[in-house]
Structure formats: structure tokens, C-alpha cells
Amino acid sequence: MKLEGTAKMLRIHFGEDDKWKDKPLYRAIVEKCRELDIAGATVFRGIEGYGASTLIRRPHHLSFSHDAPLMVSVIDSEEQIQKLLPFLDEMVAEGLIAMSNVEVIKYVHQDGKRS
Amino acid sequence: MLTAGPAKKVILYVGEDHQYHGQSLYSAILNFLFYRGISGASVIRGIAGFGADHHLHTMRIERLTENLPIKIEFVESAEKVEELLPKLSELVGSGLIEIQDTTVVKPSEESAKTSAKPVTPSLRSEGKAKLMRIFVGENDRWHDMPLYRALLESMRANDIAGATVYQGILGYGANRRIHKETTLNLSHDRPMMLSVVDSEEKLRAYFPILDGMVEQGLVVLSDADVIKYTHSLTNPEKKKEAQK
Numbered sequence: 001m002k003l004e005g006t007a008k009m010l011r012i013h014f015g016e017d018d019k020w021k022d023k024p025l026y027r028a029i030v031e032k033c034r035e036l037d038i039a040g041a042t043v044f045r046g047i048e049g050y051g052a053s054t055l056i057r058r059p060h061h062l063s064f065s066h067d068a069p070l071m072v073s074v075i076d077s078e079e080q081i082q083k084l085l086p087f088l089d090e091m092v093a094e095g096l097i098a099m100s101n102v103e104v105i106k107y108v109h110q111d112g113k114r115s
Numbered sequence: 116m117l118t119a120g121p122a123k124k125v126i127l128y129v130g131e132d133h134q135y136h137g138q139s140l141y142s143a144i145l146n147f148l149f150y151r152g153i154s155g156a157s158v159i160r161g162i163a164g165f166g167a168d169h170h171l172h173t174m175r176i177e178r179l180t181e182n183l184p185i186k187i188e189f190v191e192s193a194e195k196v197e198e199l200l201p202k203l204s205e206l207v208g209s210g211l212i213e214i215q216d217t218t219v220v221k222p223s224e225e226s227a228k229t230s231a232k233p234v235t236p237s238l239r240s241e242g243k244a245k246l247m248r249i250f251v252g253e254n255d256r257w258h259d260m261p262l263y264r265a266l267l268e269s270m271r272a273n274d275i276a277g278a279t280v281y282q283g284i285l286g287y288g289a290n291r292r293i294h295k296e297t298t299l300n301l302s303h304d305r306p307m308m309l310s311v312v313d314s315e316e317k318l319r320a321y322f323p324i325l326d327g328m329v330e331q332g333l334v335v336l337s338d339a340d341v342i343k344y345t346h347s348l349t350n351p352e353k354k355k356e357a358q359k
Binding site: 003007009026027030033034039040041042043044045070073075100101102103104105106107108109 | 282
């Protein structure tokens, strides 16, 4: 896989408790990206936030029902990102998807080196 | 890389208790030299001494070993020394810098592969800048140090305006391996992202160093507008007001 020059970065914001077919939405998105052979995807957990619903999401240390804000960052060529968008549209019921331009400086991997 | 022949020996004298941006001054200087690709440097602690302030610093118990003299020595080519001097003079503050002519008889075998870059102006408080994101794995290492920490330190040593490390909870990258946090396993390899903002020139000047450190991962650059960039050191009154 090669990625160079100008690419697109997609950032998808939603909550940790959001589900897609009984599976955490973030996991479903990462799996979908892999299925479509997208160059890479990373999920980040925020510590506080609010979104379209204006409901403040804040992880509670004392309860298990924390709905922390999550962000999935996906970077690939525009063509690949366009392939992903229809699926995201269907999967992300409530959330934000933003796209921006990025310039790829480096994209490398070494087969089998990481254990 | 240091070769046999004429060279310069630089000696900096500072106090052990002197601080630079929240870390001890001598380690800030050592970091700077390290990430600028100096072949080698030594820090030597004196047992007593005095300087411009004519204060005697000693190890006598009743005075509770305070601010002992520290000597930082390194040998480099004249050009490299010339290049580093402005920043070193700024770092050393009230301390002393001494340069001697010396001759390298036998250079040490291995030298760092990072190279120094000319100093470019630092981030202004507003305007156009670039945002660089670096994606690596938590377990990636550079010289026995976590790669993300080494990157952060090398950026600091190269005067990059600021960098933040984010830890991801799930992800995959170029090598198609899924990285995730597992509660039952301590040796998890989570995805890490460094977000760095500075002027385009400074980031581009830093690329060769970055290139030598990141063996696998993704580095992307995008445009950013700096709305505000301040720190309390230049604006102590504002900080006080904010705390009220």
C-alpha cells in the first residue's frame, strides 16, 4: 500500500456508548475501514465534550455508564475516503463527520518487525 | 560527524539549580546538544566554586549542597559550534561559555545520525501555521526510549513551538495490525498520535530528524490558523488575573 502527496483526513465524532448492530460503533467503523482497505484508522477517547445533542459527555469514575466522546481519525486518498463515506452515513446516526486536506510526509511500515 | 584534526572544545558553566522551562538547565542544554546531533557531550559536577555573582557554592552540610557548579563539555567542528552558539548563549543565561582550540586525535566510533538545521523564526502569536500529526505505536522505541517521548523531547530541543501526545484506544495502520487497549494485558501497543503546530519552515527543517526517528508510521501535514499562542512567562500579569 502506498500513500503519498495530498490526501484527505476524516474525523468522526460520536459517543462511546453508540452502537452499530450490537457492537460498539467505534469498533464497527475501524472494522469497516479495514474491510475497505483504508490506509489506517485510529480511535481517540476524549475526556469531556458536547455535540449536536448539546448533552455534555463526561466519563464518570464512579459509575460504569460513561459515555465519553470518541473521535476516529481516518487518513487516505480522496478516492478511498469517498468509498467509506456512504457506509459512515448509514452507521453514524448521531455525530459529526469532518473532512480536511492533509499532505502526507511519511507513510512507512516494516513487515513483521513489530512483534 | 567528528573527524580527526582541528576542532573546538566548548565548555559551559552553569549552576546545578538553574532552571530552563521547568527542567534543570544542564539537562536542557544536554538535550539540545543531543538532538542537534553533537557527537558527544559530558556533564561534570564541581564540588565547590563561585561565579559572576561571587557567591561561594559548596557541598558543606550546613549549607545544604546548593547550586553546585556544573560544567558541560563537548568537542565539535568550528562550523557546527558557530551554528549552535547563538542558542547556547541564550540557554546558558548568566553562565559562562568558553571555547578552546583543540585537536581530535581519534574520533569516537559512532556518531548520531541526526543533523542540525538552521534556526528559523519561531511561531508568531497568530497567522498561518502548519499542523503536523504523527501516528506511531506505543511500543515503538528509539534508542531504548519510547518513540513518542523521544519525538517530543527532540522537538523541544529543536525549538518547535509545541507538541501534544494523544493515546488512542483502537486503531490500525500501515502494517494492518490492530492496536488496542486490553485490560487483561499490560503489554498493550496502543496507537499514539503527536499533534505539533509550528511554522511551515520550522516543521520542514525538522523533517530530516523526524525521518531518522520514525521507522514506521504516518506523518501528515495540514494548514492551521494560529488564533492564540501565549505562555505565562511573557505574560505573568495576565496569568495572575486569570487565577483570580
